[in-house]
Amino acid sequence: MSSTAITCRKRRAAIFKALGHPARLRIVEELRGGERCVCELVDISAGGWSTVSRHLSVLKAAGIVEDEKHGLHVHYRLALPCVGTFLDCLGGEPASASKASGAAKSCKHA
Amino acid sequence: MSSTAITCRKRRAAIFKALGHPARLRIVEELRGGERCVCELVDISAGGWSTVSRHLSVLKAAGIVEDEKHGLHVHYRLALPCVGTFLDCLGGEPASASKASGAAKSCKHA
C-alpha cells in the first residue's frame, strides 16, 4: 500500500469526520439550497456565533464548503455536490433539496 | 423542524463519524471486496485485535457493516453499499472496487 494511499485516506477521513456532527450536517443541508451568509446559518443553528464559525472552518478545512466575501458578509457555499447525493442515498427526512424524487420517506438508510 | 428530523440527523452524523477515522475507512475499503473475517481485517490493519474489534463495533452500531458467525470466525460485510459509491465519487487512489471505471486518478475530490 503506497503512502499516497494513506495520505488520501486521511483526507477522506477528514471529510467524514467533518460531516460527523449534527450541527455541521444541518449547515450542509441548508447549503444545499444555495449560498448562505454566516448570519443566516447562525439563525438556523442552536449554538452561538463562535460555535457556528468554528463548524464552518472545520467544513472549509475539509474542502466541503467554500467561502466568499460579499461586502460586509461572508457567504458559504457547498463545494462538494456529491455530499448531497450521498445524503439522498441515505434517505430520511432532513433533506433540503430532494423533494423532487418520490423516495426519501422515513429515516431508513438503504 | 420536527424532532424526527433531529433524531435522523443524529443517526446520519453517527454514520459519518464512524467513517471519519482512517482505520475504519481502511476496513470499509477492504469490505468492498466482499466478506472478511476479523482475523483478515486485523492483518491489514495497523492496530491490535482489540482495536480492530472496537472499530468494527463502531461501524456496526452505525449500521455500516453487518456480522455473521461462521463456525469459529466472525465475518463482516458491508451493509450500506452506497458508501462505496460515495467513496468513488470522492475519487482518489485507495479504492478496492472501482478499477472498472476509467476515473479515480489522483486524490482529488470533485
Add this chain to the structure above:
DNA sequence: CCACTATTTCGCCAATCCGCCAAACAGAAA
C-alpha cells in the same frame, strides 16, 4: 479619527475518542 457590524480567533473546561493491556466470553476439540 471613532464607532458600529459581521466574523474569526483565543482560553478555558467538560466530554468524548484512541490505542493498548488484561480479562472475559464463546465455540470446538481433546
Add this chain to the structure above:
DNA sequence: TTTCTGTTTGGCGGATTGGCGAAATAGTGG
C-alpha cells in the same frame, strides 16, 4: 471437564473535540 483459538469488553492514560464568552480582526459609515 480442560484447553485452545477467535473475538469482544473493561479500564486506564493521553490526545482531541465541542461550546461558551471575551477579545481580536476586517470592513463600512460618520
